[in-house]
Amino acid sequence: MIFWSFKKFSYIWPSLICIILGYSQFKGFISFNSQMQEISEESITFMTYNISNASFGYDKKKKNRDEKKHAFIDFLQQYKNTDIFCIQEVGPYAYDILKQTFPGHHLYSKEKGAIIMSRYPFVNKGEIDFGTITNSCLWADIKLEFDTIRVYSFHLQSNRISKDAEKLANQTEIDQKQAWYDIKGILRKFRNHHLQRSRQAEKIAQHAENSAYKTILAGDLNDPPQSYTYHVMSDLGIDAFRERGFGLGTTYAGKIPLLRIDYVFVDNLLNVSTFHIIKDSFSDHYAIVTTLDWADMSSQ
Numbered sequence: 001m002i003f004w005s006f007k008k009f010s011y012i013w014p015s016l017i018c019i020i021l022g023y024s025q026f027k028g029f030i031s032f033n034s035q036m037q038e039i040s041e042e043s044i045t046f047m048t049y050n051i052s053n054a055s056f057g058y059d060k061k062k063k064n065r066d067e068k069k070h071a072f073i074d075f076l077q078q079y080k081n082t083d084i085f086c087i088q089e090v091g092p093y094a095y096d097i098l099k100q101t102f103p104g105h106h107l108y109s110k111e112k113g114a115i116i117m118s119r120y121p122f123v124n125k126g127e128i129d130f131g132t133i134t135n136s137c138l139w140a141d142i143k144l145e146f147d148t149i150r151v152y153s154f155h156l157q158s159n160r161i162s163k164d165a166e167k168l169a170n171q172t173e174i175d176q177k178q179a180w181y182d183i184k185g186i187l188r189k190f191r192n193h194h195l196q197r198s199r200q201a202e203k204i205a206q207h208a209e210n211s212a213y214k215t216i217l218a219g220d221l222n223d224p225p226q227s228y229t230y231h232v233m234s235d236l237g238i239d240a241f242r243e244r245g246f247g248l249g250t251t252y253a254g255k256i257p258l259l260r261i262d263y264v265f266v267d268n269l270l271n272v273s274t275f276h277i278i279k280d281s282f283s284d285h286y287a288i289v290t291t292l293d294w295a296d297m298s299s300q
Contacts, residue, residue, distance in 0.1 A: 028225025029260055031245040036273040042146045042294035043273060044083040048218035048264055050155065050285035051087060053113075054094035069097065072282045076101045079289065084142065085117040086153035086218040089283075112136035114153045114219065120144050128207055130200050132157070137204050141213060146294060149267075150211045154204060154219035156229065157196040197223055201232040208236050214267035216292070220285065222261050230263075237265040240290050244275035251277060254284040264290055271295060 056068035080102065087098065090113055099107065102117055109115040110127050114136045125140040137154040201221075208215050217236055223229040225239075241249045241263070252259035262285055266272055271293040278287040 028230075028242070029249050029258065030247065031242055031249060033244045033246055033275075035244065035246075035275070036271075036291075036293070039273045039291055040293055040295035044144065044292050045079075045081070045289065046084050046086075046216065046218070046264065046292055047079055047082050047287055047289045048086040048088075048153070048262060049287035050089050050220040050262060050283060051094055052283040052285060053089045053091040054097060054282070055284075056282065057093040068282070073097060073101055075280055075282060082289070083119050084151060084216075085115075086151065087115045087117065088153065088155040088220045089113050090115050108138060108140050110136060110138060114138050114155050116140045116151055116153045118142050118151075123148065128152075128154075128203055130157075130203070134158075135200065137200070137219075139207065148213050150208070150213045150215045152204060152208065152215065152217040152219070154200075154217065154221070156200045156220065156222050157193045158222055159193050194223065194227070194229070197221070197227075197229045198232070201229045205232050205236055214269055215265075216267065216270075217265040218263065218288075220262050224260060233263065233265050237267050238270075238272060240264040240266050240272045240275050240288075241277075244272040244290070245277070246275075249277065251286050251288065252284065253279075253281075253286055262286070262288055264288055266290075266292060 054069075054072065056072070057065055059065045059068065076097075085102075085105070090098065090109065095109065095115075098115070098117065105117040105119055106122055107115060107117050108122060108125050112127075112132075113134055116122075116125075116138055118140070120142050122140045123143050125138070128137040128139065130136060135155050135157050137152055139150060139152045141148060141150050204217065208217060215237060217233060221227075221229055221233065241260070243266070248258065249260040250258050251262035264275075272290060273293045274289075274291040276289045278289060280287060
């Protein structure tokens with residue numbers, strides 16, 4: 001576009017129109033916001049993290065397992081003062097690590113992978129059952145010192161296409177007919193699983209809309225910001241990344257690049273003060289840490 005601005009000014013317009021039309025899609029992946037410098041006493045720190053069942057714990061070499069476990073615990077202990085956690089893909093091995101690392105936190109789990117941990121007590125809690133073994137949504141009403149909130153920790157239906165995509169990408173000699181067959185298979189899986197996620201998101205929305213408290217919804221949506229699933233969830237609250245994030249919003253650390261599929265949706269009555277994506281190496285997802293503030297609530 002810069003080249004054409006020197007060559008002929010009228011040639012700028014097609015490029016400019018494309019940029020304007022695509023901005024709403026573009027800003028779902030990238031954001032440029034500053035972090036708030038002053039945070040009131042009426043605030044909480046919040047983390048969501050799909051830990052991929054601490055898969056390093058299944059390394060066949062015990063030395064590797066032990067080293068990675070200790071490194072993971074050291075990483076988690078940096079966030080030991082975090083008020084509330086929404087964690088996904090938690091199996092027995094990862095559960096024991098979390099219990100060991102955060103002994104002072106209340107912990108709610110239903111053995112389907114999603115959990116909620118809180119420094120503050122639960123006054124009510126439950127599950128939105130998706131009818132699957134591995135995907136679920138837990139909710140808990142949490143009594144803070146200055147308010148009561150409802151928190152949702154969700155893990156929606158996975159696409160299960162990562163291995164297919166990796167296999168296709170690693171082929172040294174491409175059989176065009178086979179490649180198209182594989183691509184169609186990937187798209188078929190995505191379509192079917194997207195329909196499942198849509199129904200799961202609708203169930204969460206129906207539940208959250210009846211909450212008597214301010215809501216925070218966080219977890220692994222397994223869908224990008226352009227999806228219907230995201231649209232359903234973002235109607236429930238502010239997308240914390242779009243409100244306070246800076247830079248690329250990539251949360252998936254697997255073979256498929258530049259995916260933002262993990263989110264925090266915050267009640268419209270709350271302020272998002274800070275937002276950070278933590279580029280750790282313990283999972284195929286990155287952790288999200290944010291600060292939520294009740295400041296100036298009386299004026300809202």
